[in-house]
Amino acid sequence: MEKKARIVILGSGESGVGAAILAQKNGFDVFVSDFGAIADKYKEELEEKGIAFEENKHTEELILNAGEIIKSPGIPDKAPIIKKIKEKQIPILSEIEFAGRYNKAKTICITGSNGKTTTTLLTYHILKKAGLNVGLAGNIGYSFAKQVAEENFDYYVLELSSFMLDNMYDFKADIAVLLNITPDHLDRYNYEMKNYVDSKFRIIQNQTSQDHFIYCADDPETIAALDRHQINAERHPFSITNKVENGAFLENDTIYFNLNNTEPLTMTIQELALQGSHNVYNSMASGISAKILELRNETVRESMGDFKNVAHRLEFVAKISGITFINDSKATNVNSTWYALESMSSDVVLILGGVDKGNDYSMLRNLVKEKVSSIVCLGLDNKAIHDAFEDDVEIIVNTKSAAEAVEVAYHLAKKGSTVLLSPACASFDLFKNYEDRGDQFKAAVREL
Incomplete structure (x- = not known):
């Protein structure tokens, strides 16, 4: 050649x-x-x-x-x-843009500030369980380009970060999913929220009327940006607060999937493997994708009921002396920690901290007042956490290792409490990455 x-x-x-x-x-x-x-x-x-x-x-x-x-x-x-x-x-x-030139498979592309890994894995799980010949790639799994070179899949589920989308030009998603947009990585976008929002909306570029755009009708940044972007694809909103057409909505603890020209599907939130309102959103997005592909309702229902979540994202570690330990090390921004706290029902000892990306902790205050009995800081500089929560929590303790944080949290927790590692910060001050932080947390819990 x-x-x-x-x-x-x-x-x-x-x-x-x-x-x-x-x-x-x-x-x-x-x-x-x-x-x-x-x-x-x-x-x-x-x-x-x-x-x-x-x-x-x-x-x-x-x-x-x-x-x-x-x-x-x-x-x-x-x-x-x-x-x-x-x-x-x-x-x-980007690698995705390059691979797209040679890809003949249909693509389901998922982005958002929070929940994209869970939604990507859940969507992949549903398609695989339905018997489709499907690959998993992007920000998770194996390289998309390598799979295009060596495999022969009919579908790909791709998790796409804003950094990937920034260098994508001719690539087209057959099904584009935008979960939410909250401030994150603004240092890469000249600290302009509009730049970050526009980056996320690149998920719909090059789509035609034959394609599909799934988005959260409850997300203010997404809704505000809809009029600013040309949307050629068929729209599928999802909401937990209002009825929507050609999408999914929640009413009286039941999710209704009502898409044009497809058989309606209903599921109670108790049937979902993933609990918490943020996971209702993730399940809705995945379910709409499955309905667009005309998968059997029974397969979709089963898949959403038996899915096991990704490591380091609200991962159950152990129950010791009546205390539950949850690893949410993947929560590297405040919004992710908000979602984690929102899904907790019991008294929480919260492990927070690390490299602070200019965090605004104010959005956590109501949940912290309502659910958190004490905070264990895990980082080299914890001043911002003390300043944010000293009026809301009686006990805030500084620690400098996962083992120390787990030991202190264990002694602060009571029977029936949850010790939640959900740092809201990057991990690079004390750990190699968030996986290392989560692994050290799990190892320390097992040493108790």
Whole structure:
């Protein structure tokens, strides 16, 4: 095969290596560059495929001669190499955009500030249980590009972050899901909420009247932005406060799925595997996707009743001496912690803290007053937490390790209480990432 143009891939994680494999398969001259060290498993994969790479540096003469750059979503636009690429006007795209050029399968694409991992996994679970030939990719699972190169799925369920959407241009979702929009990652959007909202709305770009757009009719940022964006797809709202048409709504603890030209489906919220109002929203979004695909009502009902949630998201760890321990380490922003607290019914000892992204804790105050007996801080700088809650909670204790936090929380909790790790912060002050924080929390609980 004659060599095509040169493609350079920045970042050598799951998405970068997957993009390299797909690019090589399609005859491109491929080079992978990572400013950090490349993990052994990815290095072995690149070597096995004979793909050129470098680590711990970006060599400009090997990068700035590219026809296109595929960028890891974690690399910010202010990175020096990105500025130089932009100066040379070399197109920058995401792995998803690149893979989309070669993908023939139908795509269900899910974004939102909160709940997208749960909704993506639930949607995938429903489709798989229905017997569809379906892949899982994006911000979760295996690389979309690698699967397009090596698999032959009929459907993909893709979790898409705003960072991924920012470098997507011609890609089209057959079914686009927008769960909610709350302030997050605003440092990447010049601290302008409108920029972040517009990034999320890229999920509907290139859609036609044959496609579908599922969105939360109760989310103020989403509703405010609807008129600002051209929506060509068929709309499917969902709500827990009002009846809606061609979507899903909650009434008297029963969810009604009423989509045009499909058999209606009803489910009580008690039948759902996922509890809490935020998970009613997630279940509605997944259920609408399933109804669009005309899956059997019985399959949808069963799947939403037997689903097991993702690790580190409201994950039950253990019950010790009548005290329940819940790992919600994936809650890296205030809104996620609000959802976690909202789903709690018992007296809560809340473990909070880490790297604060300019958090506004005021939205938690009512729930903290109502449900939280004490707060255990897990971070190097806990001043903002003390300032926010010193009038609402009698006991606020500082700790500097997962083991110490669990030990203190255990002694503060009473029989029937819940110890909830839901930090509302990033984890990088004391841990490698939120998974490491959650794993250390679980290990400490099991040591009690």
